[in-house]
Amino acid sequence: MNKLKEYVDSLFRKYRQTSKIRDLKEEVYTNLEAKRMDLIAAGFSPDEAFDQVRNSITEVDSLIEGNIKIDRFSFCRERMQWMLISLLSVWVITIPLRVFYSVFALSYLLAFVILIAGVYYIYFLKQRGKQCQKQTVYVNILYYRKVKRVVWVLWSMYFLFSFVMTTCVYFGSNLWFSRPVHIDGPYALGNMLVNYFLPLLTIVIPFIFGLNERLALKYEVE
Amino acid sequence: MGGRISSDLIRGHIDTMILRVLYENDNYGYEIMKAIYRNSDENYDLKEPSLYTSLKRLESQKMISSYWGDESQGGRRKYYKITPLGLKAYHSAVEEWNIARDLIDKLIKGGNCNE
Numbered sequence: 001m002n003k004l005k006e007y008v009d010s011l012f013r014k015y016r017q018t019s020k021i022r023d024l025k026e027e028v029y030t031n032l033e034a035k036r037m038d039l040i041a042a043g044f045s046p047d048e049a050f051d052q053v054r055n056s057i058t059e060v061d062s063l064i065e066g067n068i069k070i071d072r073f074s075f076c077r078e079r080m081q082w083m084l085i086s087l088l089s090v091w092v093i094t095i096p097l098r099v100f101y102s103v104f105a106l107s108y109l110l111a112f113v114i115l116i117a118g119v120y121y122i123y124f125l126k127q128r129g130k131q132c133q134k135q136t137v138y139v140n141i142l143y144y145r146k147v148k149r150v151v152w153v154l155w156s157m158y159f160l161f162s163f164v165m166t167t168c169v170y171f172g173s174n175l176w177f178s179r180p181v182h183i184d185g186p187y188a189l190g191n192m193l194v195n196y197f198l199p200l201l202t203i204v205i206p207f208i209f210g211l212n213e214r215l216a217l218k219y220e221v222e
Numbered sequence: 223m224g225g226r227i228s229s230d231l232i233r234g235h236i237d238t239m240i241l242r243v244l245y246e247n248d249n250y251g252y253e254i255m256k257a258i259y260r261n262s263d264e265n266y267d268l269k270e271p272s273l274y275t276s277l278k279r280l281e282s283q284k285m286i287s288s289y290w291g292d293e294s295q296g297g298r299r300k301y302y303k304i305t306p307l308g309l310k311a312y313h314s315a316v317e318e319w320n321i322a323r324d325l326i327d328k329l330i331k332g333g334n335c336n337e
Contacts, residue, residue, distance in 0.1 A: 023300070028274070030252075031270075057270040
C-alpha cells in the first residue's frame with residue numbers, strides 16, 4: 001500500500017466503512033493522486049509533492065453525510081440540565097409512593113444519584129466549562145437518529161414485557177384456574193397499580209436519547 | 223492586479239464557478255480545481271474542502287450528477303456532469319451576478335467617478 005493511500009485511510013479511520021464512505025474515500029484518493037502526479041511532473045520531488053498533497057486536506061469530518069459541527073459546551077450543558085430535570089421529576093413522583101415497599105428503596109437511591117449528578121454538573125460548569133467554552137466538535141445527526149429509534153424500540157419491548165409479567169404474577173392463577181379476582185384492599189390495589197406503572201417512569205431514558213438530535217441541531221455552528 | 227482575493231467575496235460563487243467548468247465538459251474533482259485555477263489566471267486556488275462541500279451540495283440539489291470513470295492508476299475517478307437543472311441555475315446565476323455587479327459598482331464607487 002502506498003503512502004498516500006495510507007494517509008487517506010487515516011483520515012477516514014473513525015468512520016464505519018459503508019459504501020458511501022468507501023466511494024468518498026476513493027474519490028478523495030484519486031483526486032489527490034492526480035494532484036501528486038501533476039506536482040511531480042512540474043518538478044517537485046516525491047516527498048515535497050506528498051507533503052503538499054497531504055496539507056491540502058487535513059480532515060474529512062465536514063464531508064460526511066449527516067455530520068454537523070456543534071458548540072460542544074452548550075450542547076453538553078443543556079443535555080445535562082435535561083437529565084437532571086428528568087431524574088428530579090421521577091424522584092418527585094416516587095416521594096408519595098414511598099408507602100409502597102417496592103418504591104421505598106428506589107426513591108432513596110434516586111435521591112443519591114441526583115445528588116451525585118448535581119455535584120458533577122456544578123463541577124462541569126466550573127472546570128470543563130472553562131476549557132471548552134469555544135470548542136466545537138462534529139457529531140452525526142443520522143447516527144443519533146438511529147440510536148434514538150433503537151432505544152425507543154428496546155424501551156417499548158421492556159415496558160410490554162414488564163406489563164405482561166406483572167399481569168401473570170397477579171392474575172396468572174385466576175386465569176389458569178378460572179377463579180374470580182380477589183384484591184385484599186386499597187393498599188393491595190395501590191401496590192398492584194404501582195407494579196404496573198412504575199416501569200413507565202423509565203420513559204426518561206429514551207427521552208434523553210432523543211434529546212441528542214434536537215440539541216445538536218439547536219447548537220449547530222457555522 | 224493579482225493580489226489577494228477576498229475569500230468572503232468569492233465564497234458565495236463557488237457553486238457557479240463549478241457549474242461553469244462542467245458547462246464545458248464532464249470532469250473530475252482535481253481537474254475542476256485546475257480549471258478554476260486556470261480560469262482565474264492563476265489568482266484563485268479553490269481548496270479541497272470547499273470543492274467537496276460544493277460538489278456534495280450541487281449533487282443533492284440535482285444540479286450535477288456523477289458517474290465513475292474507468293480504472294486509472296490506483297483507482298476510479300468520479301466524474302461530474304451538469305444536469306438541465308444545473309444549466310438553468312448557471313444561467314440565472316450569471317444574470318443575477320450582472321445585476322449585482324452593476325448595482326454594487328454604483329453603490330461603492332459612487333456617481334460618475336469610475337475609478
